[in-house]
Amino acid sequence: MDFAFTPEQEALRELARTIFTDHCGPERLRALEAAGTWYDDACWQALARARLLGVAIPEAHGGSGLGLVELGLLLEEAGRAVAPLPLVPTLVLGALPLAAFGSPEQQRRWLPAVADGGAVLSAALVELGSDDPAAPATVARADGAGWRLDGVKVCVPAAERAARILVPARTDQGGVGVFLVDPRGAGVAVERQILTHGEPHGRLVLAGAAVDAASVLGDPHGGAAIVRWVTARALAAYAALQVGVCERALRMAAEYTSGREQFGRPIGSFQAVHQRAADAYIDLEAMRLTAWEAIDRLAHDEPADDAVAVAKFWAAEGGQHVAVAAQHLHGGIGVDVDYPLHRYFLWAKHLELVLGAAPQQLARLGARMAAG
Numbered sequence: 001m002d003f004a005f006t007p008e009q010e011a012l013r014e015l016a017r018t019i020f021t022d023h024c025g026p027e028r029l030r031a032l033e034a035a036g037t038w039y040d041d042a043c044w045q046a047l048a049r050a051r052l053l054g055v056a057i058p059e060a061h062g063g064s065g066l067g068l069v070e071l072g073l074l075l076e077e078a079g080r081a082v083a084p085l086p087l088v089p090t091l092v093l094g095a096l097p098l099a100a101f102g103s104p105e106q107q108r109r110w111l112p113a114v115a116d117g118g119a120v121l122s123a124a125l126v127e128l129g130s131d132d133p134a135a136p137a138t139v140a141r142a143d144g145a146g147w148r149l150d151g152v153k154v155c156v157p158a159a160e161r162a163a164r165i166l167v168p169a170r171t172d173q174g175g176v177g178v179f180l181v182d183p184r185g186a187g188v189a190v191e192r193q194i195l196t197h198g199e200p201h202g203r204l205v206l207a208g209a210a211v212d213a214a215s216v217l218g219d220p221h222g223g224a225a226i227v228r229w230v231t232a233r234a235l236a237a238y239a240a241l242q243v244g245v246c247e248r249a250l251r252m253a254a255e256y257t258s259g260r261e262q263f264g265r266p267i268g269s270f271q272a273v274h275q276r277a278a279d280a281y282i283d284l285e286a287m288r289l290t291a292w293e294a295i296d297r298l299a300h301d302e303p304a305d306d307a308v309a310v311a312k313f314w315a316a317e318g319g320q321h322v323a324v325a326a327q328h329l330h331g332g333i334g335v336d337v338d339y340p341l342h343r344y345f346l347w348a349k350h351l352e353l354v355l356g357a358a359p360q361q362l363a364r365l366g367a368r369m370a371a372g
Contacts, residue, residue, distance in 0.1 A: 047117070067299050147220070
């Protein structure tokens with residue numbers, strides 16, 4: 001298969017890189033952290049003006065009408081800049097399923113708002129004690145024409161800023177529905193959780209939360225397929241993000257070891273440094289290849305479950321190898337929080353674990369192999 005990008009895709013990548021470089025340099029990130037915020041609204045609005053937030057949104061709803069490959073390029077550049085933005089929750093967990101499964105009214109209401117930077121979306125895919133988002137413990141009970149939801153979701157990205165959160169819940173008829181929940185609505189509470197990379201996520205507590213019939217995504221009893229569809233694209237998106245994170249971390253290590261001298265020569269000339277960097281580079285290229293294979297298969301609606309699991313395995317296993325190697329090659333400065341590498345290490349650790357670490361991906365692959 002050919003993963004060469006078209007001139008238009010390369011131009012999109014360069015535009016995204018320019019915006020992230022201008023808005024997410026180390027000094028800007030340090031200032032945001034000092035101010036106690038994680039969200040860079042100026043960068044978000046710059047992406048909106050460049051029509052990059054709408055890259056995978058249909059033109060009829062204010063987007064560019066492109067697809068998952070272009071979205072993957074945007075996310076890879078975001079990872080390279082460790083950009084503090086809700087790109088995956090809004091564009092992948094929210095906008096993609098709305099574009100694919102939403103009603104005309106849902107699409108009219110939310111997709112233009114995402115494209116112009118006016119709305120943040122998210123999805124609640126994680127519950128304690130379960131690693132299958134399509135088999136939730138959260139319950140939805142019919143209440144007249146609408147629904148009442150009860151349950152707890154954890155690690156919901158961008159929960160504090162989201163206008164709507166897509167919530168999978170088990171219906172009282174034995175199916176699974178996906179519900180667009182207002183996080184500020186009655187019966188809904190969002191408790192802040194700080195994750196490894198410092199970004200706030202949310203513990204979403206639903207206690208009789210009311211959802212009207214117009215806020216159900218697709219068939220209220222057939223949503224398990226939607227959840228699996230979303231989860232596959234989320235895993236591929238996180239893999240693309242991890243490629244950008246690790247590529248930049250390894251590049252920083254190469255720059256540092258080329259300039260740092262010991263015994264009268266750059267430490268990058270030592271054989272042990274060569275070997276450590278080469279091993280990390282091999283991991284990075286495995287991450288890149290598997291991530292883009294998964295994205296390509298999903299973009300062409302081909303069977304992708306195995307490719308997605310392999311991509312997330314390498315994003316987890318390879319990602320932590322590259323992050324540790326980059327820090328090791330920097331020596332003591334690699335753990336100095338005044339030096340920008342620490343952000344890449346923490347992001348890589350977060351992306352290693354989100355929606356299933358390497359052993360969980362192996363278990364999913366093994367189960368499918370055993371089932372034939």
